[in-house]
Amino acid sequence: xxVLVVGSMAFDSIETPHGSADRVLGGSAAYFSLxxxxxAPVRIVGVVGRDFPEDHLTAxxxxxxxLEGLQRAEGKTFFWHGRYHEDLNVxxxxxxxxxxxxxxxPHMPPGYEDTEYAFLxxxxxxxxxxxxxxxxxxxxxxxDTMDHWIHENPGELRKVLERVETVVINDSEARMLSGHNxxxxxxxAILKMGPRVVLIKRGxxxxxxxxxDATFVVPAYPLEEVLDPTGxxxxxxxxxxxxxxxxxxxxxxxxxxxxxxxxxxxxxTVEDFGPRRLIALEREEIxxxxxxFVELTRFHD
Amino acid sequence: xxVLVVGSMAFDSIETPHGSADRVLGGSAAYFSLxxxxxAPVRIVGVVGRDFPEDHLTAxxxxxxxLEGLQRAEGKTFFWHGRYHEDLNVxxxxxxxxxxxxxxxPHMPPGYEDTEYAFLxxxxxxxxxxxxxxxxxxxxxxxDTMDHWIHENPGELRKVLERVETVVINDSEARMLSGHNxxxxxxxAILKMGPRVVLIKRGxxxxxxxxxDATFVVPAYPLEEVLDPTGxxxxxxxxxxxxxxxxxxxxxxxxxxxxxxxxxxxxxTVEDFGPRRLIALEREEIxxxxxxFVELTRFHD
Numbered sequence: 001x002x003v004l005v006v007g008s009m010a011f012d013s014i015e016t017p018h019g020s021a022d023r024v025l026g027g028s029a030a031y032f033s034l035x036x037x038x039x040a041p042v043r044i045v046g047v048v049g050r051d052f053p054e055d056h057l058t059a060x061x062x063x064x065x066x067l068e069g070l071q072r073a074e075g076k077t078f079f080w081h082g083r084y085h086e087d088l089n090v091x092x093x094x095x096x097x098x099x100x101x102x103x104x105x106p107h108m109p110p111g112y113e114d115t116e117y118a119f120l121x122x123x124x125x126x127x128x129x130x131x132x133x134x135x136x137x138x139x140x141x142x143x144d145t146m147d148h149w150i151h152e153n154p155g156e157l158r159k160v161l162e163r164v165e166t167v168v169i170n171d172s173e174a175r176m177l178s179g180h181n182x183x184x185x186x187x188x189a190i191l192k193m194g195p196r197v198v199l200i201k202r203g204x205x206x207x208x209x210x211x212x213d214a215t216f217v218v219p220a221y222p223l224e225e226v227l228d229p230t231g232x233x234x235x236x237x238x239x240x241x242x243x244x245x246x247x248x249x250x251x252x253x254x255x256x257x258x259x260x261x262x263x264x265x266x267x268x269t270v271e272d273f274g275p276r277r278l279i280a281l282e283r284e285e286i287x288x289x290x291x292x293f294v295e296l297t298r299f300h301d
Numbered sequence: 302x303x304v305l306v307v308g309s310m311a312f313d314s315i316e317t318p319h320g321s322a323d324r325v326l327g328g329s330a331a332y333f334s335l336x337x338x339x340x341a342p343v344r345i346v347g348v349v350g351r352d353f354p355e356d357h358l359t360a361x362x363x364x365x366x367x368l369e370g371l372q373r374a375e376g377k378t379f380f381w382h383g384r385y386h387e388d389l390n391v392x393x394x395x396x397x398x399x400x401x402x403x404x405x406x407p408h409m410p411p412g413y414e415d416t417e418y419a420f421l422x423x424x425x426x427x428x429x430x431x432x433x434x435x436x437x438x439x440x441x442x443x444x445d446t447m448d449h450w451i452h453e454n455p456g457e458l459r460k461v462l463e464r465v466e467t468v469v470i471n472d473s474e475a476r477m478l479s480g481h482n483x484x485x486x487x488x489x490a491i492l493k494m495g496p497r498v499v500l501i502k503r504g505x506x507x508x509x510x511x512x513x514d515a516t517f518v519v520p521a522y523p524l525e526e527v528l529d530p531t532g533x534x535x536x537x538x539x540x541x542x543x544x545x546x547x548x549x550x551x552x553x554x555x556x557x558x559x560x561x562x563x564x565x566x567x568x569x570t571v572e573d574f575g576p577r578r579l580i581a582l583e584r585e586e587i588x589x590x591x592x593x594f595v596e597l598t599r600f601h602d
Contacts, residue, residue, distance in 0.1 A: 086482060181387060183505075184525040204484075205506040206520060217520040217597050219507060224485040256600040294601045296518050299557040 001139075001245040002066075005032045005238070006045040006106050006131050007121020008078055009052070009070070013095075014273060015083040018227045024274035025056045026080060028121035028144065031234035032241075034278045035265045036119075037064040038286060039242030043112055045069040045131065049077035049100045059279050068109045073100040088229050089203050106131050117245040119237055120164070122146045125156035132163055140250050142166035142199075142241060144233075150177050162194035165250075168237045170201045171208075183208055197255065199240075201233050207259050214252045218260060221267035221293055228273045232266040235278060239265035239286075264289045302546040303367075306333045306539070307346040307407050307432050308422020308445075309379055310353070310371070314396075315574060316384040319528045325575035326357045327381060329422035329445065332535035333542075335579045336566045337420075338365040339587060340543030344413055346370040346432065350378040350401045360580050369410045374401040389530050390504050407432050418546040420538055421465070423447045426457035433464055441551050443467035443500075443542060445534075451478050463495035466551075469538045471502045472509075484509055498556065500541070502534050508560050515553045519561060522568035522594055529574045533567040536579060540566035540587075565590045 005028075012026030029046045036042045042065045050072065061067055081095040106127055116139035120128040128143055135141065143164045149157050150173065157177075161167060167190060175181055178189035187198045187210035200208040204226070206219040240262035248254035265286055271277045306329075313327030330347045337343045343366045351373065362368055382396040407428055417440035421429040429444055436442065444465045450458050451474065458478075462468065468491060476482055479490035488499045488511035501509040505527070510517040541563035549555035566587055572578045 182525060182527065184523050188525075202506070205503070208523065215523065215597055216600070217523050218600065219518045219520050222485050222509065222516065222518050224483060224489070226483065260600050296516055297598070298601075299517070299519065299561050300595045300599075 001117055001247065002041040002043055002115050003036050003241050003245045004043045004045065004112060004115035004118040005029050005036065005121060005241075006119070006127070007032060007123065007234075008101060009044075009046045009048045010078040010080050012230060012274060013079070013081040014228055014230050016088065016228050016273075017084065017086050019273065021228070021273035023079075024276075025059070026230065026274060027078060028234045030056075030060070031231035031269065031275060031278070032119060032121060032238035033060060033065045034063055034275055035235040035238030035262075035269070036242030036245075037238075038265065038281070038283050039239060039261070040117075040245040042066065042238075042242070043069055043115060045106045045108060045112065047071040047073050047100050047104045049073060049075045052077045063279070069107065069112055071104075071107055073103075075100045082230070084229065088226055091229075108134050116140070117241055118142070119241050120144070120160070121234070122149075125149055125153050125160045128160045129156065129163070132160070138165075140165050140241070140244060142168050142237070144168050144237065145173065145177075147173060147176055158193060161190070164195050166197040166199060167195045168199045168201065168233075168240070170203070170233055174198075174200045184210070199259070201236060203229070203232070207236070207263060209255065209259060214255075216256050216259065218256075218263060219297065221264055221289065222296070223267055223271065226270045229270050231275060231278070232270050235269040236262040236266040238262075260293060261286070261290060264293055302418055302548065303342040303344055303416050304337050304542050304546045305344045305346065305413060305416035305419040306330050306337065306422060306542075307420070307428070308333060308424065308535070309402060310345075310347045310349045311379040311381050313531060313575060314380070314382040315529055315531050317389065317529050317574075318385065318387050320574065322529070322574035324380075325577075326360070327531065327575060328379065329535045331357075331361070332532035332570065332576060332579070333420060333422060333539035334361060334366045335364055335576055336536040336539030336563075336570070337543030337546075339566065339582070339584050340540060340562070341418075341546040343367065343539075343543070344370055344416060346407045346409060346413065348372040348374050348401050348405045350374060350376045353378045364580070370408065370413055372405075372408060374404075376401045383531070385530065389527055392530075409435050417441070418542055419443075420542050421445070421461070422535070423450075426450055426454050426461045429461045430457070430464070433461070439466075441466050441542070441545060443469050443538070445469050445538065446474065446478075448474060448477055459494060462491070465496050467498040467500060468496045469500045469502065469534075469541070471504070471534060475499075475501045485511070500560070502537060504530070504533070508537070508564060510556065510560060515556075517557050517560065519557075519564060520598065522565055522590065523597070524568055524572065527571045530571050532576060532579070533571050536570040537563040537567040539563075561594060562587070562591060565594055
């Protein structure tokens with residue numbers, strides 16, 4: 001099965017205590033697609049400007065990403081410039097240029113509307129609702145969001161949450177959205193807003209999954225060197241959705257396996273700047289690290 | 302097998318966003334003992350003042366703790382007063398009165414020197430070395446420490462680390478001791494200082510175990526209500542050591558199981574103020590939560 005992702009395509013300029021990268025391929029849809037493509041065919045709905053280099057598109061299509069839904073608009077591509085602290089869990093956004101993303105209206109090519117697995121990347125909740133309304137036979141629709149929409153468009157966001165199957169957000173957003181500091185309470189409160197499954201990304205501490213009938217908690221893959229955390233969350237979501245779409249179904253066992261694959265795939269992303277490691281990655285490396293992760297976490301047999 | 306613990310006995314006054322407790326039973330040896338006693342007989346080496354109530358001693362001996370090595374000195378019991386932030390991972394020490402702990406010299410009753418499993422709670426490294434030198438047939442000696450000794454007595458602390466089997470410290474202390482922010486690097490650096498196993502306590506994020514031949518990473522038991530984190534780390538260490546001393550041995554499989562038992566036991570401690578929950582706890586509740594934890598973390602079969 002294919003996975004559809006609607007999200008941002010960007011140029012990222014990244015600074016971390018370990019170095020920097022200037023105007024590299026970025027955006028939630030880019031990281032999501034590169035990760036998901038290891039597991040299933042991917043369809044991007046997004047927009048880039050005229051300045052977007054052919055190389056980046058080639059890298060995506062070579063990975064198995066269908067770019068028919070990627071619009072090329074007059075103007076410049078979305079740009080983000082961020083700087084990470086010594087504690088890589090903390091970052092400052094130094095500059096954002098929305099550019100072509102400002103007037104972006106998702107366009108779905110014929111055929112895309114039949115996609116059963118869809119991920120609504122972080123964007124205006126109205127755009128997320130619009131995409132959702134066009135899906136003819138959604139099997140699993142998941143969404144991300146961010147502090148901006150939680151504060152500025154709470155009503156629209158609530159409508160999204162009422163309709164999605166799964167929410168994938170990070171811990172600070174979960175706290176903000178729910179008003180609870182405790183992660184279990186936060187997850188329970190978000191579950192009441194509509195989704196069947198709440199997935200909370202905790203960065204270097206792993207993932208917490210909460211639903212009415214199952215709770216799953218799993219640490220992150222421990223890494224000796226983290227160069228750049230950018231895109232880890234979107235890589236997680238991509239591998240998670242791709243793994244499910246690849247035929248595993250949406251039962252509890254399949255969800256847990258997909259979460260661990262998400263975890264493991266994201267652990268590669270942060271080992272180099274931007275999407276470099278993800279682009280060079282082989283599926284066999286993911287499977288090998290998955291097996292290693294089983295060994296790292298096993299305690300009961 | 303018995304477990305020996307050398308550490309502080311205290312009165313704690315605790316403030317958290319959820320309430321407070323005044324002059325309750327505290328100290329690393331108290332929490333350690335109450336937790337370890339669920340698994341094995343415990344021997345305390347420590348000191349209290351004349352103001353220490355008989356009730357506290359009764360609570361300990363009823364749990365199966367041998368108090369022969371607990372000195373009663375002229376003067377007042379060690380006192381700690383702390384306040385936790387809204388983020389319970391952060392706390393301020395408002396007052397410390399060392400009192401009888403100031404001149405404490407560990408005294409080992411006859412028979413204690415034969416104990417094979419020993420835990421050197423957070424105290425002056427010279428006192429830890431002294432206790433170690435008296436153990437006739439140590440099988441597993443573990444130690445804790447804190448920022449004060451890392452900064453003030455690095456030379457003496459290094460001697461302790463050269464001789465212990467296992468170090469049990471929290472993540473901020475691991476970073477301080479090693480000079481590395483990354484937890485894997487920190488653990489690797491501490492391993493080079495001498496111990497065979499490094500156990501890093503990450504509070505609500507679980508535990509990271511590192512040794513030359515095995516790495517183990519496990520999340521904490523997710524709790525909906527944390528009232529007071531005081532004593533969680535010492536409860537973890539107590540259940541961990543008690544579990545090993547109960548006959549599980551010191552192999553990789555036994556270590557992992559003991560770590561999870563430590564995790565699960567500590568999850569009870571934080572559910573109420575001071576050691577209240579730990580004192581009321583039944584072994585069957587620990588086993589039940591252990592089984593639940595297996596379900597919460599299982600993803601591969």
